[in-house]
Amino acid sequence: MPSMIHIDKVTRQYSRGGETLTVLDELDLDIEEGGFYALMGPSGSGKTTLLNLIGGLDQPDGGQVLVDGVDIHDLDGADLSAWRSENVGFVFQGFNLIPVLTARENVTLPLLLTPLSRRQRQQHALTALQLVGLSDRSEHRPDQLSGGQEQRVAIARAVVTDPKVILADEPTGDLDRQSADSVLDLLVRLNREMNKTIVMVTHDPLAAQHATQIVHMDKGKLGQIEARKTVEA
Amino acid sequence: MPIRLVWKQLWRHKLRFLLTVASLSVAIFLLCILRSLVVTLDAGVRASTTHRLIVQSAVSLFVNLPEAYESKIRQVDGVDTCAKMQWFGGYYKEQANFFAQFAIDPESWLACYPEVEILEGSLKTFLTSRQHCLVGIRTAEKYGFQVGQTVPITGTIFPRVDQKPWEFVIAGIYRATSPNVDNANLLFHFDRLRETLLSKEATGPPGSGVFVVRCRPDSDPVQVMADIDALFAGGPQRVQATPEGEFQAQFVTMVGNVPFFVSSIGGGVLAAIVLAVLNTMLMYGREQTRDVGILKSLGFNDRIVFAVLLSQSMILCLAGGAIGIGLAVVTATPMQNLLGTAFPNYQVSEQVLGSAVLLTFGIGLFAGLMPALSASRLKVIDTLRRGI
Numbered sequence: 001m002p003s004m005i006h007i008d009k010v011t012r013q014y015s016r017g018g019e020t021l022t023v024l025d026e027l028d029l030d031i032e033e034g035g036f037y038a039l040m041g042p043s044g045s046g047k048t049t050l051l052n053l054i055g056g057l058d059q060p061d062g063g064q065v066l067v068d069g070v071d072i073h074d075l076d077g078a079d080l081s082a083w084r085s086e087n088v089g090f091v092f093q094g095f096n097l098i099p100v101l102t103a104r105e106n107v108t109l110p111l112l113l114t115p116l117s118r119r120q121r122q123q124h125a126l127t128a129l130q131l132v133g134l135s136d137r138s139e140h141r142p143d144q145l146s147g148g149q150e151q152r153v154a155i156a157r158a159v160v161t162d163p164k165v166i167l168a169d170e171p172t173g174d175l176d177r178q179s180a181d182s183v184l185d186l187l188v189r190l191n192r193e194m195n196k197t198i199v200m201v202t203h204d205p206l207a208a209q210h211a212t213q214i215v216h217m218d219k220g221k222l223g224q225i226e227a228r229k230t231v232e233a
Numbered sequence: 234m235p236i237r238l239v240w241k242q243l244w245r246h247k248l249r250f251l252l253t254v255a256s257l258s259v260a261i262f263l264l265c266i267l268r269s270l271v272v273t274l275d276a277g278v279r280a281s282t283t284h285r286l287i288v289q290s291a292v293s294l295f296v297n298l299p300e301a302y303e304s305k306i307r308q309v310d311g312v313d314t315c316a317k318m319q320w321f322g323g324y325y326k327e328q329a330n331f332f333a334q335f336a337i338d339p340e341s342w343l344a345c346y347p348e349v350e351i352l353e354g355s356l357k358t359f360l361t362s363r364q365h366c367l368v369g370i371r372t373a374e375k376y377g378f379q380v381g382q383t384v385p386i387t388g389t390i391f392p393r394v395d396q397k398p399w400e401f402v403i404a405g406i407y408r409a410t411s412p413n414v415d416n417a418n419l420l421f422h423f424d425r426l427r428e429t430l431l432s433k434e435a436t437g438p439p440g441s442g443v444f445v446v447r448c449r450p451d452s453d454p455v456q457v458m459a460d461i462d463a464l465f466a467g468g469p470q471r472v473q474a475t476p477e478g479e480f481q482a483q484f485v486t487m488v489g490n491v492p493f494f495v496s497s498i499g500g501g502v503l504a505a506i507v508l509a510v511l512n513t514m515l516m517y518g519r520e521q522t523r524d525v526g527i528l529k530s531l532g533f534n535d536r537i538v539f540a541v542l543l544s545q546s547m548i549l550c551l552a553g554g555a556i557g558i559g560l561a562v563v564t565a566t567p568m569q570n571l572l573g574t575a576f577p578n579y580q581v582s583e584q585v586l587g588s589a590v591l592l593t594f595g596i597g598l599f600a601g602l603m604p605a606l607s608a609s610r611l612k613v614i615d616t617l618r619r620g621i
Binding site for chain 1: 238531
């Protein structure tokens with residue numbers, strides 16, 4: 001499989017209280033196209049920082065991050081935003097839906113950056129909601145949905161622009177087991193049926209079992225990479 | 234730009250939105266009124282012509298000049314016509330029913346003020362009958378006066394000895410096309426005033442309060458004023474000739490520096506509302522920090538985020554401004570009646586409305602700029618620290 005994400009000697013440091021913390025230390029990693037990677041490790045191991053760098057939300061202090069051949073940190077603010085809207089879908093632990101908008105409106109948001117007509121945007125949003133099994137909840141606001149439903153709306157929003165990469169940070173962290181399984185099954189389907197490359201940060205070994213590769217991290221360095229036969233969706 | 238999001242963010246706190254819009258409406262309404270008062274005060278001065286002069290006593294406006302001065306003034310080179318004009322200072326039925334009355338030389342006064350036109354009735358009747366008067370359209374409308382009606386006016390400066398009011402029959406109703414002539418006046422014959430005083434039927438100071446002078450178009454008004462002043466420099470009473478605009482301006486300053494006072498209140502109102510809207514927008518901005526992070530993570534760039542916040546401020550202010558301006562327009566006539574003779578030409582002009590629109594935009598921009606800039610500069614990872 002060709003590499004979708006190529007991370008080459010990436011370093012990220014933070015200054016805190018006059019002290020420099022190295023969160024990522026010359027880290028190398030290749031993520032194959034169509035792969036489902038789980039990043040695991042203790043708190044402070046650099047998982048979320050790595051995810052931020054892949055999504056262009058943060059800048060490395062050294063090294064390169066290539067996504068589908070593009071060195072994303074060569075892009076300036078507006079170009080990086082445009083690249084992000086076309087290539088990456090985010091799924092957050094806290095769902096991060098906009099509370100004043102309905103599920104349909106939340107899913108439609110990323111489509112406002114595309115040349116699609118209003119009607120096409122509505123159709124795409126409803127299709128995405130159908131995909132996550134929430135077409136009957138399209139006019140509900142986030143506070144009228146359960147946690148599991150909110151996360152599925154967030155996944156619909158992440159895939160509605162058909163990005164190549166989905167980045168998920170603890171997507172099941174705030175969910176009960178049943179809802180978590182439902183969300184993980186959905187991610188597996190997206191990976192298998194739609195060939196999305198998924199990078200998921202998790203502390204949960206059961207969640208990690210859904211990935212094809214488990215990448216262990218510790219103190220900003222890469223540990224063991226474990227190839228897995230995933231659980232059935 | 235996600236317009237729906239802009240609106241829903243504003244509507245997120247309905248009460249706050251409505252109260253802020255209401256505050257803005259009241260402030261813009263007040264500013265329109267205050268500005269209109271200043272413009273009204275200034276309108277008479279600005280509309281005055283430089284070729285019309287007012288001759289008054291050099292001692293005080295309240296000292297009358299001898300009637301004989303009229304013929305002498307007429308002989309000054311450059312003077313086209315001259316008319317006596319005396320403040321009567323009476324009231325209609327009750328003291329609260331006050332409007333200005335003047336005793337004038339009808340023909341020469343009307344020659345001085347060609348902008349006065351007769352809407353109803355007969356000018357000829359007025360010119361030929363000393364019992365008749367002209368009434369301005371505003372006073373006629375306010376009291377429902379009709380041509381032919383007798384108007385009783387109780388004199389305060391010129392009270393009748395028999396304690397009865399003076400009676401004037403309305404010959405016509407006039408309207409001036411320029412704001413330097415009040416449309417609320419009652420004008421009657423100076424000769425009648427003089428004769429009544431001479432016959433001892435009424436008491437009061439003799440002479441004329443001022444003379445209105447119209448200069449010939451080819452004359453130099455400054456030279457005419459100097460010549461008139463020089464003519465009476467040796468007495469018996471010295472005079473002061475001034476352009477009509479300057480004379481009008483005296484009245485504005487007589488009641489204190491009203492424009493400054495009114496403008497100061499307006500400035501206070503403006504400062505208060507700008508701070509109130511800024512505070513509201515900062516609250517909106519702070520509450521949307523997480524939402525800004527979400528938008529940015531979805532690919533919305535800094536300029537769009539800036540526009541989202543600024544639009545909220547603009548919508549808030551334009552809604553309040555539109556209501557305030559609408560109120561000012563709708564209440565213009567009731568305000569005119571309420572202000573009565575204090576501001577007889579009160580109107581909400583296009584200039585005032587234009588200023589209010591600009592002000593509304595200005596407040597919107599000012600209040601929205603800071604939260605919009607802050608939002609556009611936010612880093613996604615800072616705003617979504619609890620998420621990605």
